[in-house]
Amino acid sequence: MEFEVTGALMQSYTICKRQVWLMAHQIVPDQEHPYIEIGRLIDENSYQRDRKKIHFENVVLDLVRMEKDNILIGEVKKSSKAEDSAKMQLLFYLYKLKQSGITAKGQLFFPEERKxxxxxxxxxxxxxxxxxxxxxxxxxxxxxxxxxxKIPYCKNCGYKEFCMS
Ligand code: SF4
Incomplete structure (x- = not known):
């Protein structure tokens, strides 16, 4: 199969290697799962003021701002519990930008925690x-x-029914 590594795959990679395979093979997770739903709501409501979705190659950047002479890209996340995976995703975006000659900095936003x-x-x-x-x-x-x-993340994973049945 032909596929490109995406930010979502990079995020999954730090959580669960099985999830990486399922996602890449387009096995669709349970869309009604509360974790996915909350993520979608935050995605729609937070940081509306300066929010722009920028599509760049196979990457969707959540939020792009100019700060002084720097390009700042941001990712908005539900909770800092998954901070490591969110960080890896953002590093992947910074890497993709760098490959295209764009130097940027990143910032993670956790609106519910004001962090x-x-x-x-x-x-x-x-x-x-x-x-x-x-x-x-x-x-x-x-x-x-x-x-x-089984890992602690399974209870919040959209693939739970798939893996545990
Ligand atoms: S349910 Fe658990 S094992 Fe299955 S994909 Fe999700 S995190 Fe991985």
Whole structure:
């Protein structure tokens, strides 16, 4: 199958490798799941003032602003509990921009917690992103998804019914 690594896959990669395979193989999660619903509501209502969705290659950037001479891209997230995966997703976007000659900084927004975090693509994070892209490809090109291993995230995952039935 032909596929491109996306921000959503990068986010899943830090949570569950099985989810990466399911998502890439277009197995549709339970859309009525409350976690997905809350995420969608926040997506629609938060930061409306300066909100712009920018489509760039296979990347959808949540929020783009000019700050002094810098381009700032942002991602709006429901909860900082999944901060690591949100950070990896944003680093992936910064990496894709850099590949197109655009230097940007990132910021994560957690509106429910009134919290923000600056994210920069340091050389170390860049190496991490490149390694993750390769590993995602390895997972997705396998014939079957990685075996189901129950993790705390499962209870909030849209694939719960699929994995646990
Ligand atoms: S239910 Fe659990 S194992 Fe299945 S995709 Fe979601 S997080 Fe991964």
């Amino acid at each position: 923000r975090e600056v994210v920069e693509l340091t050389p170390e994070f860049e190496r991490e992103v490149i390694k993750a892209i390769e590993e995602i490809k390895d997972i997705v090109y396998k014939e079957k998804p990685p075996a189901f291993i």
